[in-house]
Structures are given as C-alpha cells and as structure tokens.
Amino acid sequence: MVSTQLLLLSPLIAPLAAAAFAALGRRWNGVQRAVTFAALVVVIAAGVLLVVESLSSGVVSTVVGAKSSLTGIALTADPFGAALVAATGVLAAVVTATVVATGDDRSSFLQPLMLVLLGGACGSFLAGDLFNLFVFFEVVLIGSYVLLILLGGLPQLRAARVYVTVNLIGTMLLLTGIAGVFAATGTVNLARLAQQPVVESGAAPGAVLVVLAFTVKAGLLPFSGWLAVGYPVVQRTTMALFAGTLTTVGVAALYRVVLLAFDGSPVLRGGVLVVAVATLLLASVAAVAAHPHGRVLGLLIVTQVGFMAAGFGLGTAAAVTAGVFFVLQDVVIKAAAVLAYRPLGESAAPGGGARAVALTGFALLALSLVGVPPLAGFVGKALLVEAAFEAGSVVVVVAVLVASAATLAALLPLWWHVSGRGGGESGGGASSARLSACVTPAVAVAAAALVVGIAPGWLLAVAEGAAEVLVDPAVYARQVLGS
Template sequence: MVSTQLLLLSPLIAPLAAAAFAALGRRWNGVQRAVTIAALVVVIAAGVLLVVESLSSGVVSTVVGGESSLTGIALTADPFGAALVAAIGLLAAVVTATMAMTGDDHSPFLQPLMLVLIGGASGSFIAGDLFNLFVFFEVVLIGSYVLLVLLGGLPRLHAASVYVTVNLIGTMLLLTGIAGVFAATGTVNLAQLAQQPVVESGAMPGAVLVVLAFTLKAGLLPFSGWLAVGYPAAQRTTMALFAGTLTTVGVAALYRVVLLAFDGSAVLRSGVLVVAVATLLLASVAAVAAKQHGRVLGLLIVTQVGFMAAGFGLGTVAAVTAGVFFVLQDVVIKAAAILAYRPLGDSPVPAGGVRAVALTGFALLASSLVGIPPLAGFVGKALLVEAAFDAGSVVVAVAVLVASAATLAALLPLWWHVSGRGDTEPGSGTSSARLSACVAPAVAVAVAALVVGIVPGWLLTVAEGSAEVLVDPAAYARQVLGS
C-alpha cells in the first residue's frame, strides 16, 4: 500500500523532477517525451488514488519536513483538489500528445516548463496552508511567464508584459492578505483557520485581499483584461494549456480558501457571486462583438471562469456540487476546443473523412462549451441553473442562460469560418495527415465529453463528495487535525 505522504508528494515531485531531467535531455526530443509521459502518468494515477481515498476515508493529509504545520509543508487532498490533480494531468497529456503528433514540441525547454507548471498547479490543489498555496501559485506563474514568450519572440512581449505586471500586482495583494490573516489569527493553515470565524477573529481585511488576489489570478472582472490579451498571444498548445490550468488554479483557490479557511463567509461569497455573474454576462457579450477569432476564444475562456465561480458564490450544497462538476469537465474540454479549432481555422483543409471527423470533434467541444445536450457542459449548466432556482437566485439562473446563448452566438462565426473553408488547390493548406495529427487528441476529448454527458454519474459522485467537504469546514478541520 502506498503511504499517504508518498501519495500526496507524487503529483508534486514527479513533474518537477521530470522537468529537471527533461531540461538535461533537451538535445533528445524522444527522451523528453518519454520523461514527460511518465511524469503525467504518475500525476493522473496519484490524483485518481487520492480521489478514491478521500471519498472513502475522508480528507487525506500530511505534513512534510516538520512536526507541525508551523514548521513543515502541510498537504491536504479533499475530493475536489484530488480530482483537479487528475484533471490537470489529463489536460497536460492531451497537450503533450498534440505536440508530439504535430512536432510542436521542438523547443527544448517547452516540455520542462510545462512540467513545472503542472507541478505547481498540482501543489496548489492540495496545499494545506495559505503560504504554500502562494508558493505553488508562483511556481505556476513563473513557468507560464516563460512559456508565453518562449515561441513568440518580440510580437508577444507586449502581451507578456501585461500578463506579468497584472500578476505581480496579484502576488502583492496575496502576500499582504496572507500577512493580515496571520497577524489576526496566528496561523495560515486552512484547517486551523476553519476553526476561527473570519469576522470574529479580525481576519476579514486580510481575507478580502486574499480573495481579490485570487479573483485577479482567475481572470474574473474587473481583472479579466490581461487574460483576454495574454492567452490569444500564446502559441496554440500553450494557449490550450493556459486555458485549462491557470484560471482553474485561481477558481479552485477561491473554492478551497473561502469555503474552508474563511468559513464560507457570506460577505465574501456574495462579492464573488456578483463578480462572477458580471463576468459571464459581459465577457460573453464582448465575445459576440469581437472580430478577431483569437480574442473571441480568449473572451470565452473568461466567460467559462464566470460559470465556474457562480456555483461557489451561491454556496449551497447543490450549487457547489454544480460548480465542482462544471470545473472538472471544463478543465479539459475548453483546452481541447482550442486545440481543435486552431488547425481548422489557420489554413484551408482538404475535403474528406479526416476533415469531417475534425469538424465533428470541434462541433462537439463547442457545443459542450455552450451547454447543448447531451454533452458534459449541458449537465454542468443544468445543475447550476437548478441550484440557482432552488436557492432563490433567479438572476443567476437567467444570467447562466443568457451567457450560454451569447456563447453560442460567439462560436457560430468560428464554426462558419472552419466549416466553410475548403482546399481548392491540390497541395495547398493543411494536409489531411497533419490535420489528423493536430486534432486526434481533441477529438478523443470530444468523445469523452459526449460519454460524460450521457453517463455523468461517476463524475457527479465526485462533485457531490467534494461539495460535502467544502460546505462543512468544521468537519474538514476535524479530519485534518484529528480533533
């Protein structure tokens, strides 16, 4: 039986160690691919095992490098965090497969940096205290800073400068907020904070800064401009990786920190809910008005963040279940939609079976983003609308429906663009072989989205188990602290 400590450390150590080995083997692309695949298998397996363990036996926790959380690194895996570890590993596997099949992984530092990003993201999902959550956040951002400009050179420097500047502001807010929370409570451990009501302990000012920082890093309004500018500037596979990873890290932090550490503060949740509704409405409408397809995709990523945060803002068990379900399926699907669109939209493609399969895959992924049955996105949005009505939040339910309709309107021009393009000259445009290589992993995700939409029970079980933990901080504290 794998020890608890090893199981919790695996999704952190495996990608970070693999990043070092991949960097050393940068002259041998095959070695880099093998090391990357091995590390991602470990991440996915560890995530799945942690999900099973946390659902059956409760929150999995350990302290590494010290006798207590004050002197060591606290790691805790609830079902939500564990499922996100597996989902991020799967996302990275899809991106890696796409890069390998198309040859887009020619840069010797692309895979090492991606592994650094995955290691940081995994750490943020199972960090047991605010400070280590901050550290893992910065590991993610350092990797993403370099990835943004690695393959772009000067044309992407402007987007990178905006990205770096805004996230540095978020970092300062987060550090200041953590300091304020520690000054008021004497701890940054999530379980210990769950035992101290945020208002009575005097930690509210620090908590507000922490939430602002996570809101900024997640890309919610009014801080979403950097995301809509920065992501489309990235190389295709990098944009897909960012879409599935960076915003998810921010949203997951909001779920875990506010619902657990800050005792589900109604003030904080209400503030985030207002921002989430504004984000999904304004970003989706802006996507309809946008002319550049890259910007449309960037704004739709922002819209998805609004959907993810809405369930958290409502705060009921049903709403959190809906939010968790939406987050888990959205991580891979929106990234796959970007991977499927780029080769179809960049150049004409020859008619034939490969093109038809590619278009079908993109149509399924886009339909899931809209929320059309019987796809996974529909289940997530249906659960969210139902939870909003049950909570008496008609405005939220209507906003979800309106934003979904706007998402459809924004995606239609992209569909017309890719479906109306044909190769009229032999040898021009994208070859069938290259198109097949580009979209094969994304098409596999599209099929999975259809399967999850038809048979959502297993993912719904994970979402329900996650919600039960997230809405009961007292039980979380007892399971982690043993008292």
C-alpha cells in the same frame, strides 16, 4: 500499499523532477517525450488514487519537513483538490500528445516549462496552508510567463508585460492578505483557520485581500484583461494549457480557501457572485463582437470562469456540487476546443475524412461550451440553473442563460470560418494524416464529453463528495487535525 506522504508528494515531485531531466535532455526529443509522459502517468494515477481515498476515508493529509503543521509544509487532498490533480494531468497529457503530433516540441524548453506549470498547479490544488498556496502560485506564474514569451515576438512581449503586471499585483495582494490573516489568527493552515470565525478573529481585512487576489488569479472581471490580451498571441498548445490551468488555480483557491478556511463567509461569497455574474454577461457579449478569432476564444474562456465561480458564489451544497462538476469537465473541454480549432482554421487544412472527423470533434466541444445536451457542459449548466432556482437567485439563472446564448452566437462565426475552409481533397494524404494526428487528442476529449453528458453519474458522485467537504469546514478540520 502506497504511503500517504508519497501519494501526496507524487503530483508535485514527478512533474518538477521530470522538468529538470527533460531540460537536461533537451537535445534528444525522444528522451524528453518519454520523461514527460512518464511524469503525466504518475500525476494522473496519483490524482485518481487520491480521489478514491478521499471519498472513501476522508481528507488525505500529511506534513512534510516537520511533525507539526505549524512549522512543516502541509499537504491535503480533499476530493475537489484530488480530482483537479487528475483532471489537470489529463489536460497536460492531451496537450503534450498534440505537441508531439504537431512537432511544436522542437523548442527544447517547451515540455520542461509545461511540466513546471503542471507541478505548480498540482501544488496549489493540494496546498494545506495559505503560504504554500502562494508559493505554488508563483511556480505557475514563472512557468507560464516563460511559455508566453517563448516565441520571442513583439506581441508576446507586450502580452507578457500585461500578464506579469496584473499577476504581480495579485501576488502583492495575496501576500499582504496572508500576513493580515496570520497576524490575526497566528496560523495560515487551512484546517486551523476553519476552526476560527473570520470576523471574530479579526482576520476579515486579510481575508478580503486574499479573496481579491484569487479573483485576479482566476481572471474574473475587472481583472481579465491579461487573458484576452495574452491568449491570442501564444501558440495554440500553450493557449490550451493556459486555458485549462491559469484560471483554474484561482477558481480552485476560491472554493478551497474561502469555503474551508474562511467558513464560507456570505460577504466574501456575495462579492464574488456579483463579479461572476458580471463576468458571465460582459465577457460573453464582448465575445460576440470580438475579432480576430483568437480573441473570441480568449473571451469565451473568461466567460467559462464566470460559470465556474457562480457555483462558489451561491454557496449552497447544490450550487457547490454544480460548480465543482462544471470545473472538472471544463478544465479539459475548453482546452481541447482550442486545440481542435487552430489547425482547422489554417487555410492549408485539407478536406476529406480527416477534416470531417476534426470538424465533428470541434462541433461537439463547442456545443459543450454552449451547454447543449447531451454533452457534459449541459449537465454542469443544468445543475447550476437548478441550484440557482433553489437558492432563489433569478439573476444567476438569467445570467447563465444569456451567457450561454451569447456563447453560441460567438462560436457561430468560428464554425463558419473552419467549415468553409479546405473543402476539397487537394491537401493530399500527408496533410490529411497530419491534421488527423493534430486533432486526435481533442476529438478523444469530445467523445469523452459526450460520454460524460450521457452518463454523468460517476463525475457527479465525485462532485457531491467534494461539496460535502467544502460546505462543512468542521468536517474538513476534524479529518485533517484528527480532533
């Protein structure tokens, strides 16, 4: 039987330790790949075990470095955080498999940096207090910043300048907010904060700054410019990794911190809901008119953030269930769509059976982003619309439908672009084999999206279990603190 502490530490230690080993063995690609995949197996396995344990026995928690959560590093795995660890591990595995197939790992520091980013993301999903959440956010920032400038060109440096500036502003807001919360309550532990009403404890100003910082990290409007600027200029595997992790850590923090630590404050949720609706409408409409295609994908990723945050903003059990379901499937699907699109858009891409399979995979992923049945994206959006109707929020219903239609309109030019290229067989067997290897991981995700859309019961059960904890902070506090 694996100890609780080891289970919680594994998703953090495995990728960070593997990053160090991979950096030391950067002269040998085979060693790097073996170490990377071993770490990913550990992360996925630990995530799955934590999901099972948190659903069956309640929130899994431990304190590292001290006996008390007041002085030690608190780690907690509620069903949502645990599921995100597993989903992010799957995302990293898909990206890494694509990196190996395309030969993008010829840059010896790519895989170590990806592992650093993964370790930071997993830490943010499992952090049991605000300060360590901040620390893991910065680990993500460091890894992503270096990945952004890894190619070293002027466009990457310009994008990095915007990215770092915006995220440093978010960091300052977060630190100031954490200080305000600690000054008012004497703690930054999420479970202990769940026992103290935000307004009565005087923590409201700090809580507002914390939420504002999370909206910056999530890429919600008006703080989404760094996404639209940065995504088109990075290599496709890096863009896919960014799409699945950078915004997700911010959205996950909104769910876990505001619903649990700040007692689901209606004022905070209402503010985020307004921003989420604006993000849905403006980003999706902007994507329709955007050019080049890399910018379209960046804006559509911003639109997906709006969908993810809308469930949080509504705050009901049904809405949170819908939001959690949407987040868990979207983490991998939007990244896979990026991975499938880039090689198809290359003018040298061959025709034949390999291209037909790749086009089918991209079509399924794109339709899932739109929300067409019977794909996973449809289930998430249907749950969100149903929850919005139950909550009496017609505005959210309209925003979801309009954004979905705009997403379809934005994706059609991309489809025409890729389906009109490489129609012949002249690419040769080697080129076809390369295309097949490049898109196989993404096509596998497309098949999984279809399976989840047809049989969503297991993922819906995870989402419902996560929502039960998120909408009842007292249960979370009792399970973590034991009182």
